[in-house]
Amino acid sequence: MxxxxxxxxxxxxxxxxxxxxxxxxxxxxxxxxxxxxxxxxxxxxxxxxxxxxxxxxxxxxxVERGVFIPRQRTVFLVKHTEALTRIGDIVIDLCCGSGAVGAVIATDVNKISLHSVDIDPVAVKCASRNIADIGGHVYKGDLYNALPCSLRGRVNIIVANVPYVPTDAIKLLPQEARLYEPKVALDGGKDGLDLQRKVAEGAPRWLAPGGHLLVETSKRQAAKTFEIFTNAGLMTKIARDEELDATVVIGTNSGKG
Structure with missing residues (x-):
């Protein structure tokens, strides 16, 4: 058989x-x-x-049908996030999808306050299942607009694996992604960076002084993502893993949001 x-x-x-x-x-x-x-x-x-x-x-x-499937390259994003996360930190996972990134960080670091956000109700339902046992919170809405105002200026870590595929490049993705995964989890706008801009622009208002924003991006887009972060007032660096073909941009809030 x-x-x-x-x-x-x-x-x-x-x-x-x-x-x-x-x-x-x-x-x-x-x-x-x-x-x-x-x-x-x-x-x-x-x-x-x-x-x-x-x-x-x-x-x-x-992973429920209709939810973005976590990619193995995103492990690189998780590793860099965990390296900056401390016990007791407030962590926001934006565009959380299945909730995989936040769930792993909360499990590995312990005793963090996890707040996961997605605009897709299917993703919110799935993420809720993945973080139900670790005391996290899941919100449905558009990025920061979904979060409690009480978190503003107090967040230690924002991790965001936002969609970063340019709209015209979606047709070049593998068939499984094109046919079965939600377009809202793939489409990053004309240059793929629309959501990154929104996340970076809002980050200083939500991060505590010294807090960090981490996003996954592509090797080709990294320089532009770096520019987006610096324009938002963040101290910025790029991390790259060739074996995983993974790129992470890390921004630090140097002052008050």
């Missing part, structure tokens, strides 16, 4: 058919359930949606 599943998935273009087969077998509750999952996967639905979860930085993250 295992070989037939591998062959079925491979025939539909699944590059990692062996690994996917093992995951499907381990998660299926019965042979009937397994065959159903195999057919759904073979139809093109992303594996994470078929399984209902993904492994992200060692943590099992619930």
């Amino acid at each position: 295992e070989k037939s599943i591998i062959d079925r998935l491979r025939s539909e273009g699944c590059i990692f058919a062996e690994e996917e087969t093992q995951l499907l077998i381990s998660e299926a509750s019965s042979v009937e359930d397994l065959m159903k999952m195999v057919e759904i996967r073979a139809s093109g639905l992303p594996l994470e949606y078929v399984l209902g979860f993904t492994m992200f930085y060692g943590q099992r993250i619930i």
Whole structure:
């Protein structure tokens, strides 16, 4: 049976058919359930949606259909955020999607006050499931507008994996992303940086003195993201991991917001 599943998935273009087969077998509750999952996967639905979860930085993250699937490159963003986060910090996770970034940080650092935000109600529901056991809060709304005013000027960390794909480049994305993931989680506007501008402009008003803003961006966009951060009054630096093809821009609030 295992070989037939591998062959079925491979025939539909699944590059990692062996690994996917093992995951499907381990998660299926019965042979009937397994065959159903195999057919759904073979139809093109992303594996994470078929399984209902993904492994992200060692943590099992619930992924519901219609929610942006966490990318492994985003581990680089998490690592840099955790390096700056201290016990007791107030952490905001903007455009949180499944809530993966905030959930991992809250689990690893402990005793932070986590506030996650997304404009998509499907994402808000999914994020709520992922951070329910760690005492975080999830809000539906447009970036900072969704947050309690009481947090203004007190936030230690803002982490934001906002959409940064230029609108015209969405058609070049892999089929699984184009067909199944929400456009609102991918489309960053004409140059891909519309949301980054909004996040950076608002950050000084929400960050405490010495607080940090971290965003994921592309290698090609990094210089422009750096400029956006500095124009917002943040002390800025760029971190890059070639192996993961991951770029993070980090801004620090030097004064009062």
